[in-house]
Amino acid sequence: MSVLSIDLETFSDIDLIKCGVYAYTASDKFEILLMAYAFESDKVQIVDIASGEKFPDEIIVAIQDETITKTAYNAQFERTCLSSFLKIPLSPVGWSCTAVQAAMLGLPLSLAGVAQVLGQEQQKMREGKDLIRYFCIPCKPTFINGNRTRNLSHHEPEKWRTFKDYCIRDVEVEMEIxxxxxxxxxxxxxxxYYILDQQINDRGVLIDRKLVGQAIACDKLNKEETFEQAQRLTGLNNPNSVAQLKGWLLENGVEVESLSKKVVTDLAKESDGEVEQLLNLRLQLAKTSIKKYEAMDRVACPDDRVRGLFRFHGANRSGRWSSQLIQVQNLPQNHERDLTLARDLLKQGSFDELELFFENVPNLLSELIRTAFIPKPNHRFIVADFSAIEARIIAWLAGEKWRMDVFATHGKIYEASASQMFKVPIEEITKGSPLRQKGKIAELALGFGGGAGALTAMGALEMGVEASELQQLVTAWRIANPNITKLWWDIDKAAIKAVKDKMPQTIGGIHIEMRSGILFITLPSGRKLSYIKPRIEINKFGREGITYEGIGTSKQWCRIDTYGPKLVENIVQAAARDLLAESMVNVAKARYKIVMHVHDEIIIEAPMEFGSLNGVCDIMAIAPNWAKGLPLRADGFECDYYRKD
Structure with missing residues (x-):
């Protein structure tokens, strides 16, 4: 089978980073400037399309031949650009993404980062960013440049020659990786799974463009009114200014170091009078969820569908999808009962009625963000998600029988957890019971080695748990779940032994081994998690632990420490991802069209007369061969716009 490596340099008047490749290539100003390519390990060739050179016929044939593997770093970009430029819909079948392959090894997400970590002889040229800025995006017209809005090859021939070298080098670097x-x-x-991911990204999801436009207009009007109200209340020139606000609060007897959302929210609850009013106005002015409406408007293609929202293997440790452009994985929840009325009034531009019927318009706009995603005419959404998937997986991996029994029967894990922890019959733990609250917060915070700090971070104190009870809750949960607690430390010992002694270890269905300077953890599915250059060091607990190289919380390549409970968290989240991917493939094979997926939830755009919620949930509840005995369950609903049930 032949392999064709490709890299493109392109131009468009649309911002690629902010709008994504689909909107970028949909512009009538989009064009391909350069294409560098190489078959197998041949010398890299360059086609200067901007200067009038034509695509070689063999390239056009190869691009459409699914038996020839096309590779690129972030191959979605090259495939989408070629589809648009050649006006040929290119299937993702036959395409292989080197960025995905690198991400699966726990390597950086950028081409330059991977080449650097691998210590390659060929490195990405540093001049690239300046050259892209010069040739690939519009320029500001000035007297000096003759008021042109774009730089072409003949304006700087020497730069253009370097740009061609840069394009060639990118292919060489990708080939060496x-x-x-x-x-x-x-x-x-x-x-x-990658092919399905590309098909979902290609399909995109429709947005209600009218709703989006009116939401942006309503927010602008509301912000102006709120700003003027804050001015009248405080007498400040700019009540958005942190310094001016702190000064006003100090004059009114309130000293604060920060005006973060949490600080202002807590302070507003404790205050009254003008201070309370001002703090609530501040919260409204600082609300940023409206930016998602602006992102939708920016990213939408001419057919009002937003595409390219999902990055395959975007989460470095677990391999879960990440979200981009609109960030659908952190959409505000909706609690408003009459969403349909709110949507209708907003779309009509009836802002006064919105204010009359709904108490807090900024909050309402946040809640309506989900509802901007809609099915196309004569279709509806089927929304289905796994029930308590991570809790089920960790119970299955650890062999925690009482939890498995819960999931195989009534599924009330919060009540059952409280019953197990406090030795109270489950029948006595009702939905509003304080014990259920404690069971819930323990389940949410403690599954991966969390302690009192994890309970606090999860909001235990706000839920009514006393500070003195936190450690008791931790102890009770661990006593109630001895097999899960044992799994943490069995994985910890096995991973340390694999690194120190270079001997493969197996814990249940998990295989751990060192190979070629990488610690691999093989999941029950057969997929491997990778930890680069691990070593044993004394950790913050004063004992031996593992550190490895990876992308840290600062998004920089650095050394990261880990231990058993954290490794178990990676394993569980990775297994949940594998179950989601497998179920999406099965749902797609049943001819359902997936348009989005959020965490453990699938959103399907289905014709009115086709399929059913029960049919989708039944498919999702089928455990793959590698997950025998894992009790899966999916629930959901059908709707005319996306929402939380």
Whole structure:
């Protein structure tokens, strides 16, 4: 089978980073400037399309031939650009993404970052960013540049020659990366998931453009009124200014170091009079969820569908999808009962009525963000998600029988957890019971080694748990879940032993081994989690632990420490991802069209007369062969716009 490596340099008047490749290539100003390519390990060739050179016929044939593997770093970009430029819909079948292959090894997400970590001879040219800024995006017209809005090849011939070298180098770097990680190929099942991911991104999801436009207009009007109200209340020139606000609060007897959302929210609850009014106005002015409406408007293609929202293997440790452009994985929840009325009034531009019927318009606009995603005419959404998937997986992996029994029967894990922890019959733990609250917060915070700090971070104190009870809750949960607690430390010991002694270890269905300077944890699905250059060091607990190289919380490549409970968290989240991917493939094979997926939830755009919620949930509840005995369950609803049930 032949392999064709490709890299493109392109131009568009649309911002690629803010709007994504689909909107970028939908512009009538979009064009391909350069294409560098190489078959197999041949010398890299360059086609200067901007200067009038034509695509070689063999390239056009190869691009459409699914038996020829096309590779690129972030291959979605090249495939989408070629589809648009050649006006040929290109299937993702036959495409392989080197960025995905690198991400599966726990390497950085950028081409330059991977080449640097691998210590390659060929590195990405540093001049690239300046050259892209010069040739690939519109320029500001000035007297000096003759008022042109774009730089062409003949304006700077020397720069253009360097730009061609840069394009060639990118292919050389990608080819060398592929050679270096060739012994860790993308397994067939993952390639199947990647193809489905690309199909979902290509399909996109429709947005209610009228709702989006009116939401932006309503927010602007509301912000202006709120700003003027704050001015009248405080007499300040700019009540948005942190310094001016702090000064006003100090004059009114309130000293604060920060005006973060949490600080202002807590302070507003404790205050009254003008201070309370001002703090609530501040919360309204600082509300940023409206930016998602602006992102929708920006990202939408001419057919009002937003595409490219999901990054395959975007979460570095677990391999879960990440979200981009609109960030659908952190949409505000909706609690308003009459969403349909609110949507209708907003779309009509009836802002006065909105204010009359709904107490807090900024909050309402936040709650309506989900509802801007809609099915196309004569279709409806089927929304289905796994029930308590991570809690089920960790119970299954650890063999925590009482939890497995709960999930195989009534599924009330919060009540059952409280019953187990406090030795109270489950029948006595009702929905409003304080014990259920404690069971719930313990379940949410303690599954991966969390302590009192995790309970606090999860909001235990706000839920009514006393500070003196926190450690008792931790102890009670661990006593109630001895097999899960044991799993944490069994994985910890096995991982340390694998790194120290270079001997493979197996814990239940988890296999751990060191190979070629990488710690691999093989999941029950057969997929491997990778930890680069691990070593044993004394950790913050004063005992031996593992550190490895990876992308840290600062998004920089650094050394990260880990231990058993954290590794178990990676394993559980990765297994949940594998179950979601498998179920999406099965749902797609049943001819359902997936348009979005959020965490453990699938959103399907289905014709009115096709399929059913029960049919989708039944498919999702089928455990794959590698997950025998895992009790799966999916629930959901059908709707005319996206929402939380």
């Amino acid at each position: 592929r050679r270096k990680i060739a012994k860790y190929p993308i397994i067939p099942k993952e390639q199947e």
